[in-house]
Amino acid sequence: MQGIPFSPDVWKAKLRVLKEKGEAQTRRLSGLKEINQSPNDWELELILENEKFKGIACFLPKGRSNPTLVKYVKPPYHIGETYYVKEAWAVEKKYNHLKPSEIPETATIYYESDGVGEWPINLSIGKWRSPMFMSAWAARHFITITGIKAERLQSITDREAIAEGIDFSCTQPDSGCGCNRRAFARLWNSLNPQYPWSLNPWVFAYTLKLVERDV
Secondary structure, X not given: OOEEEOOHHHXXXXXXXXXXXXXXXXXXXXXXXOHHHOHHHEEEEEEOOOOOOOOOEEEEEOOOOOHHHOEEEOXXXXXXXXXXEEOOEEOEHHXXXXXXXHOOOOOOOEEHHHOOOOOOHHHOEOOOEOHHHOOHHHOOOEEEEEEEEEEEHHHOOHHHHHHOOOOOOOOOOOOOOOHHHHHHHHHHHHHXXXXXXXXXXEEEEEEEEEEOOOO
8 A cells, every 4th residue: 555645743734624624635746846847837738537547637838739748747646546644653662773664563653743752751762763664554544535636836725725734813714815825835835945835836736535444
């Protein structure tokens, strides 16, 4: 099973949304590196909907219609598929010398988003490990992708920013104030300094829901 990495604070926010609303969103750059070298030079032609190629985005250089210039970009995650959430994690100190792949599945797992690194429990916890190296057996949350769209980052609405986990004080996301979008932009810039909000990169926007482990 493939995993999707999240930083501790981001996952904590999305989990809150998933439990309250049933669905959340996440915007990802993966797969769009070539397009985002000059995002203003491309326009989205269409997203294929047939069963074999569903979700693949077709980009054309802006102002050009030559089909030989089309760039096909396949999203790394797919509608209907289930993925495990890769979090920052740790096990007991006695396993500090082991690679993640060598840790026995009987080990006790601790998750950074729980705040378990605080005294006194941290005396028994080993080093924190990157979400990138978490195996499926160590995961506690699983999600299914229910929707995908390709768009420019700044296309996000206030309501979608809330679905991303933004918990701003604005209680009227449709009022046009843009409070949640601005809060999301600040969060995005802190996580993606190479592709800042001002660049307005292309992203895949995924809608996801929480599912049980034994799906």
